[in-house]
Amino acid sequence: MSEIIKTENLQYAYPVEDGQLAVPVLKGVSLSIRRGEFVAVLGHNGSGKSTLAGCFNAIRLPTGGVCYVDMMDTRKEENTYEVRKTVSMVFQNPDNQLVATVVEEDVAFALENMGVPPAEIRKRVDDALRAVGMYDYRKQAPHRLSGGQKQRVAIAGVIAMMPRCVVLDEPTAMLDPQGRREVMAVVRELNKQYGITVILITHHMDEAVQAGRVVVMHQGNVLMDGAPREIFTQVEALREASLTVPQTIEVLYDLDREDGETLPIDALSVTECADILEKQYLN
Ligand SMILES: Nc1ncnc2c1ncn2[C@@H]1O[C@H](COP(=O)(O)OP(=O)(O)OP(=O)(O)O)[C@@H](O)[C@H]1O
């Protein structure tokens, strides 16, 4: 099986107090993610993205259906350790993820807990810090770093554990534009350079276009699943799911409707958008 994650009719309902009815927030998600894919997950607030992510590393266990990680059924307790080693998570707030007072100790933290030999820890920590461009900061205190730098240290901690899959739940939500660019560069690198399967939950369309595949969640189900170009040209359907489209597509789409002309609207980058406009209006 080439899938690293496979869900079949996955359902999840949060536990409720006695007498109340549990309302499922995942309502039957069937999704296959192959090794080495870079998948962006989009969806309006409350659509179930974080809950789904929680299922991928057994923080949440299905209340219906099944979730396999590298063929391991996450419901089986004997699989939990391996599932969590296979799928690592990165969250929104870097401050909640950094635990040590020195950058390199932070990156080493989980490895020490896993009982990795010291010489190997040294090598993995240095490699991971180099991979995210934070090696020169290894002796510094994390609290003195920028948001983007902190998030990159958190990602280094994940790389050092050599997971096969990384799930990032809105990793740039608290960052400024510079920090967002830094983190996205590292995310792409994780996938391209290290071959790690990347699942990126985001509200930023310009980040989602960088993925190879986009999954749109809506009210606990998968609404759309396809290549970015395929998904983002469905402007009406996305708007119905309370989502926007990348600005490049929005500009063309609105022009298209105003003019009643037939512009191609599938521009995923500013360059593509400019080319389309030039062809249409300057020639
Ligand atoms: N710990 C919890 N207990 C009870 N209900 C929860 C809990 N966490 C989330 N929910 C509910 O589950 C639904 C899905 O939430 P989830 O956090 O998975 O959505 P999301 O797509 O990640 O949203 P956001 O974009 O705001 O992060 C929401 O209705 C939310 O209120």
Ligand SMILES: [Mg+2]
């Ligand atoms: Mg969320």
